[in-house]
Amino acid sequence: MTIAMTITAAERDARRRDVAAAAHSSAMEGLEATAEYRADAEAYVDGQFDVDELVRRTRARYGLA
Numbered sequence: 001m002t003i004a005m006t007i008t009a010a011e012r013d014a015r016r017r018d019v020a021a022a023a024h025s026s027a028m029e030g031l032e033a034t035a036e037y038r039a040d041a042e043a044y045v046d047g048q049f050d051v052d053e054l055v056r057r058t059r060a061r062y063g064l065a
Contacts, residue, residue, distance in 0.1 A: 007047035015045045036061060 007015070019041045023033055033041070037058060044054040059065050 005047050005050065012045060012047065015047075019045055034061070 023041075026033060040054055040057050043049065044051065056065065
């Protein structure tokens, strides 16, 4: 479920750093983020939904729900 929320600039920056760190970690393991994940990650950074929804979407994408 998508729930739009209002987040502060500081929270947006923190979310962007967290997403970048996760992407870097994945890249170090030889993985590449899909366009779908990148779109979901950007929506998360923008406050369209919380981290639980980002994880739920990612797990569902890979059949891990």
